[in-house]
Amino acid sequence: MTEHAQLKIWRGVDRAAGRWERYEVPFEPGQSVLDGLRWIRANRDPSLAIRFSCINANACKECMIELDGKTVYACTARLEPREMMLAPLANKPLLRDLVTEIAPPAERLS
Amino acid sequence: MANPLHTSTDVLVIGAGGAGMYAAIDAARQGARVLLIDRSLIGRGGATVMAQMTVAVALGAQTPDHWSHHYADTLAAGRGLCAEPLARLLCEEGPDCIREMDAWGIGWARRDGRIVQAQAPGHDRPRCVYVDFLNTGPAVSKTLRTVVNRTAGIRKAGDLAVVDLIVADGEVTGAAALHLVTGAAVTIAAKATVLATGGLTRLYRRNSASANMGGDGYALALRAGATLVDMEFVQFFPIGHLAPRLIGMDPIMWDPFRYKLGGRLLNGNKEEFTSRYGSDESGKYVLTRDLATYAIIKEVDAGRSSPHGGAYLSFEHCSAAALRAAFGPVIDRLAKNDIDLTRMPVEVAPIAHYHMGGITADARMATNVPGLYAAGEAVGGANGANRLSGNAITEALVFGRRAGRSAAEWAAGIAAQPFRPEVARASLDLIAADGGGAGPNTAEMITKLQATMADEVGPLRDAARLRRALARIEELTVALGERPFGAPTAFDLRRLEWFDLRNMLLVAGAVAATALARQESRGAHQREDFPETEASWRVNQIVHWRDSELALVRNPAAVEMAAQ
Ligand SMILES: Cc1cc2nc3c(=O)[nH]c(=O)nc-3n(C[C@H](O)[C@H](O)[C@H](O)COP(=O)(O)OP(=O)(O)OC[C@H]3O[C@@H](n4cnc5c(N)ncnc54)[C@H](O)[C@@H]3O)c2cc1C
Ligand code: FES
Numbered sequence: 001m002t003e004h005a006q007l008k009i010w011r012g013v014d015r016a017a018g019r020w021e022r023y024e025v026p027f028e029p030g031q032s033v034l035d036g037l038r039w040i041r042a043n044r045d046p047s048l049a050i051r052f053s054c055i056n057a058n059a060c061k062e063c064m065i066e067l068d069g070k071t072v073y074a075c076t077a078r079l080e081p082r083e084m085m086l087a088p089l090a091n092k093p094l095l096r097d098l099v100t101e102i103a104p105p106a107e108r109l110s
Numbered sequence: 111m112a113n114p115l116h117t118s119t120d121v122l123v124i125g126a127g128g129a130g131m132y133a134a135i136d137a138a139r140q141g142a143r144v145l146l147i148d149r150s151l152i153g154r155g156g157a158t159v160m161a162q163m164t165v166a167v168a169l170g171a172q173t174p175d176h177w178s179h180h181y182a183d184t185l186a187a188g189r190g191l192c193a194e195p196l197a198r199l200l201c202e203e204g205p206d207c208i209r210e211m212d213a214w215g216i217g218w219a220r221r222d223g224r225i226v227q228a229q230a231p232g233h234d235r236p237r238c239v240y241v242d243f244l245n246t247g248p249a250v251s252k253t254l255r256t257v258v259n260r261t262a263g264i265r266k267a268g269d270l271a272v273v274d275l276i277v278a279d280g281e282v283t284g285a286a287a288l289h290l291v292t293g294a295a296v297t298i299a300a301k302a303t304v305l306a307t308g309g310l311t312r313l314y315r316r317n318s319a320s321a322n323m324g325g326d327g328y329a330l331a332l333r334a335g336a337t338l339v340d341m342e343f344v345q346f347f348p349i350g351h352l353a354p355r356l357i358g359m360d361p362i363m364w365d366p367f368r369y370k371l372g373g374r375l376l377n378g379n380k381e382e383f384t385s386r387y388g389s390d391e392s393g394k395y396v397l398t399r400d401l402a403t404y405a406i407i408k409e410v411d412a413g414r415s416s417p418h419g420g421a422y423l424s425f426e427h428c429s430a431a432a433l434r435a436a437f438g439p440v441i442d443r444l445a446k447n448d449i450d451l452t453r454m455p456v457e458v459a460p461i462a463h464y465h466m467g468g469i470t471a472d473a474r475m476a477t478n479v480p481g482l483y484a485a486g487e488a489v490g491g492a493n494g495a496n497r498l499s500g501n502a503i504t505e506a507l508v509f510g511r512r513a514g515r516s517a518a519e520w521a522a523g524i525a526a527q528p529f530r531p532e533v534a535r536a537s538l539d540l541i542a543a544d545g546g547g548a549g550p551n552t553a554e555m556i557t558k559l560q561a562t563m564a565d566e567v568g569p570l571r572d573a574a575r576l577r578r579a580l581a582r583i584e585e586l587t588v589a590l591g592e593r594p595f596g597a598p599t600a601f602d603l604r605r606l607e608w609f610d611l612r613n614m615l616l617v618a619g620a621v622a623a624t625a626l627a628r629q630e631s632r633g634a635h636q637r638e639d640f641p642e643t644e645a646s647w648r649v650n651q652i653v654h655w656r657d658s659e660l661a662l663v664r665n666p667a668a669v670e671m672a673a674q
Contacts, residue, residue: 006658030448040128046607055319057159057360058357059248062150063153067306078357107151107267109270109296
């Protein structure tokens with residue numbers, strides 16, 4: 001029997017008007033949380049906004065989110081066969097779902 | 111979103127990897143006002159920051175060397191197809207860029223005060239510089255980013271995905287981009303534009319790519335009237351990590367391990383096999399990438415694969431001390447992934463890694479369209495049918511510097527911005543379009559395209575598979591439609607993927623079409639139905655975009671084409 005990870009993901013564009021959505025993701029030992037999020041987009045819901053570039057190399061540092069209240073890189077945090085709560089970084093401006101504005105101010109369009 | 115944002119600059123650099131950042135620095139040094147943009151963060155989105163290994167350059171720090179030896183090795187690896195002026199530029203100016211990076215404090219590994227140069231396959235002597243431990247790319251990126259930040263005249267903006275170049279009267283006059291943060295359309299007027307958008311390996315299921323390496327620059331160039339060359343030559347990295355699942359590390363990280371410690375490549379029966387394919391490694395690491403890829407795929411086809419469909423790579427003959435001495439903290443990262451190399455092999459398989467083909471440019475990095483320059487992996491031709499390891503970062507630095515200079519010179523000769531808003535209209539309308547509905551699942555479509563490219567346009571090819579790929583690409587193109595779905599909004603990944611697919615499908619078509627046309631085997635292009643290398647095919651294929659169709663032209667004069 002396949003094990004599953006239960007991902008409870010914060011969705012929305014306004015911190016005051018968000019909602020939690022649940023997704024069941026097939027789980028394989030060794031996978032990352034980002035693997036799970038990408039699986040959701042390709043197989044369940046492409047409207048889920050996430051941010052990442054390097055996927056595996058832990059080089060771009062774009063995939064920071066909060067997992068059970070702690071800041072992690074989604075690409076290095078392990079997916080686990082349990083309920084996991086995923087939310088956008090609390091200390092950055094929210095763009096959508098798990099995506100926040102992380103570019104240094106001097107590197108933004110102005 | 112009624113009034114699109116607009117800005118202007120002398121030189122616009124699209125893509126902030128090694129090539130783009132060096133281009134920005136050199137253009138600014140010539141006195142140009144520069145705007146450096148990226149669809150990701152500055153210096154983080156592409157291959158440069160992910161590279162872990164080495165940079166090939168005839169410094170002669172370790173053993174006497176001269177650029178002409180590096181050049182001879184590069185041409186030999188390219189199997190008769192290198193654009194010689196580009197290969198020459200890479201080899202001749204490499205040392206200068208590497209020394210400049212040294213002066214900027216990159217920290218090339220040194221022994222007794224001298225820069226260390228390692229041996230790598232295909233090079234006739236130790237020629238590859240690096241930054242320990244597996245830190246070459248991050249160090250290149252960080253160094254250039256620091257210099258970009260302190261160079262007057264460079265503005266930067268991330269989260270800007272360029273959707274089209276703006277061509278007026280046959281000249282590139284700037285670009286139209288999707289601002290990811292807001293979903294707004296942005297126009298940029300530029301006197302000269304440098305495409306430094308990197309490669310296309312995201313087209314394949316198993317790849318070493320970032321999400322930004324879907325070949326945007328090739329599509330942008332084609333639609334602007336520029337040509338592409340050698341698109342059939344995609345380099346597969348033979349020993350990409352396959353299993354067990356490894357996170358937080360670049361999947362091509364095994365190469366330096368193998369190189370420093372002589373890892374053994376074994377089939378599913380734990381037998382050595384590379385000697386069956388014309389190479390006896392006998393403990394040494396001499397197999398070039400195209401041959402190693404071929405050997406592994408053939409072994410898998412013969413039913414002798416490792417459990418996950420690749421080959422074993424074993425370091426079980428090495429002591430824990432030897433492994434730690436060679437790889438320091440990397441051993442701990444492996445341990446976190448439950449990998450103990452002294453006790454178990456890992457599984458590896460070929461993965462898409464680099465693109466030899468790309469935008470046609472001369473030795474000034476000028477394309478055939480006035481005002482448009484190219485740099486880095488986006489440029490085709492320097493490496494012919496196969497690239498030597500270490501040449502790609504050198505290429506990014508050297509071509510970037512040259513493109514920045516050429517673009518600044520071109521811009522200096524232009525008094526008023528040639529950009530005209532009405533010419534950008536169609537692109538702006540597309541970026542702002544509301545095609546209604548949710549549309550197809552774009553993430554799933556990308557997965558399908560990647561599967562098609564891997565299964566039908568991989569390292570081993572034949573006519574039937576390539577035709578199937580072209581048909582599939584056509585189907586996906588129809589499914590994508592003419593306009594993105596839904597209204598523009600903040601950080602809409604689906605919308606970005608729609609624009610990605612618009613480019614990826616065009617570029618995938620160019621790879622498959624050139625691969626189908628080339629009825630021979632050479633370097634990274636292996637046709638099972640045409641297994642021999644044919645003298646008559648010592649030609650480069652040039653791809654044009656005419657009346658919304660791909661057109662191929664054979665150009666026997668590879669050498670002259672790139673000459674000035
Ligand atoms: C994992 C890995 C390891 C490697 N290791 C080595 C090595 O050891 N030695 C070596 O020589 N080579 C290596 N290579 C190859 C080498 O890293 C690349 O060829 C080289 O870094 C390319 O540099 P670049 O500046 O041309 O492109 P990149 O560094 O890829 O930068 C391109 C930039 O363009 C941006 N971009 C793309 N499209 C758009 C758009 N539409 N709008 C705006 N921006 C856009 C991207 O976000 C990206 O930041 C490696 C490659 C990979 C993937
Ligand atoms: S995706 Fe690049 S660091 Fe996580």
